Amino acid sequence: MKNRILIIDDDFDFVDAVKTLLEANGYDVSLAYDGHDGFQKIKSESPELIILDMMMTYKTEGADIAKTISQDAATKDIPVLLITGAKKDMNFPFDFEPDENNLPVKAVLEKPIKPEELLKMVTTYIRQTGDKHRILVEGLKSLVDKWSGKKGKLIMILHEIQNHYGYVPRAISFELSRLLDTPLARIYEVITFYNFFKLVPPGKHLISVCMGTACYLKGAQKVLNELKKMLKIEEGQTTKDGLFHLQVVRCLGCCGLAPVIMIDDKVFAKVDKDKIVGIITDYREKQDEK
Ligand code: FES
Structure with a gap:
């Protein structure tokens, strides 16, 4: 091509x-x-x-x-x-x-x-299209063939891409637009309409801040604000170093420990501003040791 x-x-x-x-x-x-x-x-x-x-x-x-x-x-x-x-x-x-x-x-x-x-x-x-790119296009072609003629094929293809990469890389959207003969703007309309699709790589660690009623009443908003300040990101964003992704959730099912945050699958109970600083610093230090 x-x-x-x-x-x-x-x-x-x-x-x-x-x-x-x-x-x-x-x-x-x-x-x-x-x-x-x-x-x-x-x-x-x-x-x-x-x-x-x-x-x-x-x-x-x-x-x-x-x-x-x-x-x-x-x-x-x-x-x-x-x-x-x-x-x-x-x-x-x-x-x-x-x-x-x-x-x-x-x-x-x-x-x-x-x-x-x-x-x-x-x-x-010019946007580079070397061997890596050719392999990518080949992979996409087989994905497009797999869903060819099926209802909702764009969403299904995007799901497979998102599951594979954890997000939908721009270079792939560009190629998909050509292979499906669908305007790129249409592909981005779909990606941005559904929360499930992400345009940026997910962070290495997913921080979930509970904003359910029990956590909210015990100061979850302050915890969230502190995290945003420390990480310099908003909800739904990933830190520049790719280490953390921040999201808000409704009730993690352990209201007695409120306010609660979860990092990947680890729960941190009764967190406050000071604890948050310690937790994030620990993760960063562990990362530096690697
Ligand atoms: S409200 Fe936060 S764990 Fe239930």
């Missing part, structure tokens, strides 16, 4: 030249001549890279589209090469410094662009 690149630019000559260049180098190229059409195609075609003109119907349209891409869960990982007539005239409407970690804009290229420079940028930033 060829890597797909979407060019969004109202400069017909530039689009023609770049399309020819990229196709000659083995890419599948899709075109859009304005921002609106461009964003629809981003969502429906899931390209591996976007070449985006800065100034189309207005001066900062490209930057606005890049911002929209970065705010949408279905598109935020797609790398963007921003094309401009003159870098110095750019006036970004949002805080932006192109670098490798700043998604989605990876580089700003000034016209006229040398073909070799453009190709270098494309090969540097």
Whole structure:
């Protein structure tokens, strides 16, 4: 399967030249001549890279589209090469410094662009599809075949993916969108509608804070607040180091020990602010020893 690149630019000559260049180098190229059409195609075609003109119907349209891409869960990982007539005239409407970690804009290229420079940028930033990726696609194909023609196949496939990985990785959603010929936005609609599906890897340890009546009356809210503060996450989130995932539950069935938290399958009774600090510190120290 060829890597797909979407060019969004109202400069017909530039689009023609770049399309020819990229196709000659083995890419599948899709075109859009304005921002609106461009964003629809981003969502429906899931390209591996976007070449985006800065100034189309207005001066900062490209930057606005890049911002929209970065705010949408279905598109935020797609790398963007921003094309401009003159870098110095750019006036970004949002805080932006192109670098490798700043998604989605990876580089700003000034016209006229040398073909070799453009190709270098494309090969540097296009979402990687090496052997690992081919294996992943093969696995997905057999999953899609297994559920082919069956009712509710998208949900069943997503269930299998979630059970395997513990979440639905973005790269898999992208490929699934192609294999099922279903817009990526539709796949994300399903993922975000059902609580069961997760978009981020689960933490190594699952912390369940009981907010049932008995625990609530004995100060569970304070316990939850302390955990959020210590871990710097909200309910439903995972810590940056991937060590803890925080969730709230209703009654763990040991109300006499309220307030209660559970970490994985271990129950901690009558917890308070000080105990929480000790418990979390213990887990972190054990992790450091490994
Ligand atoms: S209310 Fe918390 S264990 Fe029952």
